[in-house]
Amino acid sequence: MSAPNDDKTRRTVPFARMNGLGNEIVVADLRGTKRRITARAARALARHEATLFDQIMAIHDPETPGTDAYIRIVNRDGSEAEACGNGTRCVVQALAGESGQRDFTFETRAGILNAHEGEDGMISVDMGKPRFGWDEIPLADEFRDTRAIELQIGPIDAPVLHSPSVASMGNPHAIFWVKTDVWGYDLERFGPILENHPIFPERANISIAHVTSPEALTLRTWERGVGLTRACGSAACAAAVSAARTRRTGRIVTVTVPGGDLLIEWRDDDRVTMTGPATWMWSGTLDPETGDFLADPQDGETA
Numbered sequence: 001m002s003a004p005n006d007d008k009t010r011r012t013v014p015f016a017r018m019n020g021l022g023n024e025i026v027v028a029d030l031r032g033t034k035r036r037i038t039a040r041a042a043r044a045l046a047r048h049e050a051t052l053f054d055q056i057m058a059i060h061d062p063e064t065p066g067t068d069a070y071i072r073i074v075n076r077d078g079s080e081a082e083a084c085g086n087g088t089r090c091v092v093q094a095l096a097g098e099s100g101q102r103d104f105t106f107e108t109r110a111g112i113l114n115a116h117e118g119e120d121g122m123i124s125v126d127m128g129k130p131r132f133g134w135d136e137i138p139l140a141d142e143f144r145d146t147r148a149i150e151l152q153i154g155p156i157d158a159p160v161l162h163s164p165s166v167a168s169m170g171n172p173h174a175i176f177w178v179k180t181d182v183w184g185y186d187l188e189r190f191g192p193i194l195e196n197h198p199i200f201p202e203r204a205n206i207s208i209a210h211v212t213s214p215e216a217l218t219l220r221t222w223e224r225g226v227g228l229t230r231a232c233g234s235a236a237c238a239a240a241v242s243a244a245r246t247r248r249t250g251r252i253v254t255v256t257v258p259g260g261d262l263l264i265e266w267r268d269d270d271r272v273t274m275t276g277p278a279t280w281m282w283s284g285t286l287d288p289e290t291g292d293f294l295a296d297p298q299d300g301e302t303a
């Protein structure tokens, strides 16, 4: 991405196509403009193979003193998400590459969070405090104990998935615990049914988790507003805290998602830190209104 400028009327903005452990991310730089990525632009970008994304991370000018930027997060279907861990790491890498700055404070709909790029290029994001109250997630019915709620899929007397833990990392998550390989479950079939289940008035991100040791679990996620993804950082956090809360693991857990590993720590001050990589793929410019885009010339090409 190029440096921001102050032309509030310019039509296109720079973007970088990146990924966070296989979570497909578009980082769009809207600083210095008053423009927003429209749902129409999101859906148009999702129609192209080159720009097919899981989330758009739209970087806006800061709204709160002491923060570096306001980040709006847009899902593939044009809906907005409160949190996106993998996308946040991509934003850090994009901005660090531009300025050399390594510590950032961002504001999102989920609140203010800090992030840091380490010497080894790994990026840690403070994902804030998990919330477990039924009305905070939110659920449609009062459940006093959200470590396991009554919800199941499959035959009534032999459910395929049941009794998920639920948590909010700013966004809603349900974690179904399984005792065998997470790839043995048809998440593509169950995901959309559970995402849109009436128990979740704001829909939910749906994950299947297999605890493999007190320090490790494997996870697959069907993301709200997206579908199957290769990684979902906030789901990894929700799974790790739910695993610790149900005494399945300790508070430091390696979460293996289809794209690779994330290290999650539920700190003593109740905040959750997620550490993992981010990868830059290519850059271009896009129209935030329509989603029309143009790739920058690659190295060796002329404009």
Ligand SMILES: N[C@H](CCC[C@H](N)C(=O)O)C(=O)O
Residues within 6 Å of the ligand: 023, 054, 055, 075, 080, 081, 082, 083, 084, 085, 086, 087, 171, 172, 205, 223, 224, 225, 226, 231, 232, 233, 234, 235
């Ligand atoms: N991929 C993201 C989460 C997106 C969540 C979104 N699907 C929603 O809550 O609507 C992550 O790394 O945390």
